[in-house]
Amino acid sequence: MSDFWVISVVLVVLALGFVLYPVVRAHRAKSNEGSVEALDRRSQNIAFFKDRLEEINAEKEAGNLSDEQFEQLKSELEAGLITDVDGLSHDAESAAKSMKVSVAAWSMTGIMLLSIPIVSYALYAKWGALDGVEQYREWGNSVPAISEGMPKQNIDELLVALREKLEANPDNPDGWFMLARSSMNLEKYDQASYAFLRMAELLEKEQEDASAIYGLAAQALFFAEQGQMTDKVKSILDKAFATNPDETNGLGLLGISAFEQGQYEDAIKYWGRILEVEPDNPSRDAIVAGINKARAALGLPLPVDKYSEAPLESNSEAVQGQTTDDPNEQSNTSSSVGADVKVLVELDASLASEVSPDDIIFIFARAVNGSPMPLAASRQTVSSLPILVTLNDEMAMGPMAKISSAEEVSIIARVSKSGQPGAMPGDLQGGMSPVKVGSGEVVKVVINEKVN
Known part of the structure; x- marks a missing residue:
């Protein structure tokens, strides 16, 4: 995790730079401006004093000014120079006051420089996801490893460790999903269902739609119960349908259960609804085949399947207007012959x-x-x-x-x-x-x- 802290420090330093740079730049500009202005005024005052003194000296030598008049003008000139010096002193006082203001500005800047990192890390500690980052670093590559032929014992150890870590830090929906999918791949359906349910609870806490995850949880438990629609599976489906009545995983399970119990009309209804709400469902071909098999079991004609683009010619002649002793056999005459x-x-x-x-x-x-x-x-x-x-x-x-x-x-x-x-x-x-x-x-x- 050292790289995480290094990156966070770099970002904090950049943020401090955005605060510090304008203050330093403004202070330098103001200091330079005040110094140049003071020097210009002093030079101008001295030059004026010298020029004026030379003029009255010239007037005295020419006999245009008496000694008394010369001394009076000279005194006035010197008094003016002193006044200008006092003005410069006043400017110095103003500069000192400005310096005090700058000190206050620097103090505020210092407070901001200290507060930015402290507040940033405090807020991240409260609302951040450091535990999630750690778990992703540690477990993010476990799923690819499973699909690459890792020994099963090692995979089981990884999943056990992952579950223990999630139980200790449960607020990690991505981690629960990783555990669920890995467990499904290893046919650990009970654990997969449990992990999906934990993820769904977290999504609900964040006020997000968890219906699809509840559907996956029901599907995993359905497999664990050997394809039986138990009360526990139904209760999970109820949670899925409470948010989304058209949750496709749940509809698929209801269709399978209805078909196996000979309730072919219900099976057609559930599977047909999937194709209505999700025409591009990845299992579209299998769903269509299931609907056709249910229609064949009911002895219904199939001149054109309303869920597919082409007529089902091979089935339509077999079932149109008549049925055989075993209608399920009719579905075996489809294009699946040789697919073994x-x-x-x-x-x-x-x-x-x-x-x-x-x-x-x-x-x-x-x-x-x-x-x-x-x-x-x-x-x-x-x-x-x-x-x-x-x-x-x-x-x-x-x-x-x-x-x-x-x-x-x-x-x-x-x-x-x-x-x-x-x-x-x-x-x-x-x-x-x-x-x-x-x-x-x-x-x-x-x-x-x-x-x-």
């Missing part, structure tokens, strides 16, 4: 003693850039290894999160000791990233590391 990833999963021989045949393996694909929600997932057991699985839209976690919506994905295979998809200490995993969707090539993933 073939994965061969193996277990490193060195870890064979760490697992049992009944241990659960989760194999899933996740967008390289985007939401951490899996786009496709397969549940297997260790006894089936090695195994070749094909991750496609039929394995989607929800209608808005499908593998066909991504060009590249990260593949992760995890042996879960707890039976839950979230990473826990003691689990074994392996991964590959990035993987191109629909390439037809088989991606080999070896489970070769332990989760700490």
Whole structure:
């Protein structure tokens, strides 16, 4: 932090210079002006006295003045010179008074020179963000490090230290957001939700709109609850909608929940509202696909999708005027055919003693850039290894999160000791990233590391 203090001192010195320079300049100008004026008057008085004395001497020698008249004129001339000298003395007194005024001005200047740094640092101590600067210096590079393949143990240690520092100095919304996003990337959804909530509280305290952060908090908790719309998730959504009824993250969650419960009309309403308030939503294609799938489930015709620019020709003939026994199958005839990833999963021989045949393996694909929600997932057991699985839209976690919506994905295979998809200490995993969707090539993933 030494550079911070050096820069602050330089700025204070510059501020002092703006105060000091005009005072010094005015004092010098006034002093020089007074000195020149006094010298000019003295020279002029002496020259006048000499000239006049020579004139009356000349008049006396010419016989035009008597001795008495000469002495009288000379006395008057000398008296005038003395008067002028008194005037100069008066000017000196005035200069002395002016000097006293200058001393007062200098005193005021001195007070300002002392008060500027004292007041500046006092105000910064009250309203500044030195703790925030320190935390940014210390943790500002932690997120890039996570994405660059830092060992997971080191990442966990960083996040633990970051959370402890934030708990000690909680008034740092940027720090909470950093913790939340990093936790989402590591599938620590409970911690991500907690961090988003702390950030939202700080934003509300500053009277800023926190609805989007509440929506992210609800989304993280939704993932932590295995995609269940629990009462706690609903309570967070209520906070988001209390400020912004059209908060898009919340609307997306309500749409997913409604679809999974077979409430297709509600799903269409929620997802359609997202596209109305945010036509350029980054997940637009997935939202449109979800709406189409819900319409197909209702047996509704799809001659033209009102949310997209082109007709859905492949779907319209299939659903117009009739439905099949399983309407959900109609959505699988879309352009997502071939949008899959073939994965061969193996277990490193060195870890064979760490697992049992009944241990659960989760194999899933996740967008390289985007939401951490899996786009496709397969549940297997260790006894089936090695195994070749094909991750496609039929394995989607929800209608808005499908593998066909991504060009590249990260593949992760995890042996879960707890039976839950979230990473826990003691689990074994392996991964590959990035993987191109629909390439037809088989991606080999070896489970070769332990989760700490």
